Amino acid sequence: MDINIWQVLFQAFNFGVILLVLNKFLYKPIQKVLDDREKKINAGLAAAEASLKAQDEVEKSKKSALAGARKSAAEITATATAEAKKQADSIIKSAHKKAEEEAKRIIASGEATLEKKQKEIEAGLKDLVVATTKKLLMESLSASDIDKINKSILSKLK
Secondary structure (H helix, E strand, O other): OOOOHHHHHHHHHHHHHHHHHHHHHHHHHHHHHHHHHHHHHHHHHHHHHHHHHHHHHHHHHHHHHHHHHHHHHHHHHHHHHHHHHHHHHHHHHHHHHHHHHHHHHHHHHHHHHHHHHHHHHHHHHHHHHHHHHHHHHHHHOOHHHHHHHHHHHHHHHO
């Protein structure tokens, strides 16, 4: 078998031309599409990873905000409870003062009424004693003796 050098060279040349044509029109565009696709995939993965990180940060900030809100709510509740207790104590003290004042007023009114009734009874009693004494003495004593006794009794009662 005889190897023809020109034929080998021609075959090598054809192979080189086909390789260049395929490289230029087929391999490079396909490689470019694959590279673009890889870039898009990498960009998508990076975006997904960034999104996950952002979501984690949002979750962390959400949890911290929720914890802060709970703490704030607890503080507000404690403050409101303390304020309500102060107001309740103040209202109770005020009610006690008013009740004491009302009781004092009622007692003073009762004492005044009692004193008035006592004076009325004493005045009535004086009149009754004088009338009774007059009646008894009129039957047994003279007018001048009765006047002396009345004056003596009145001076003692005053």
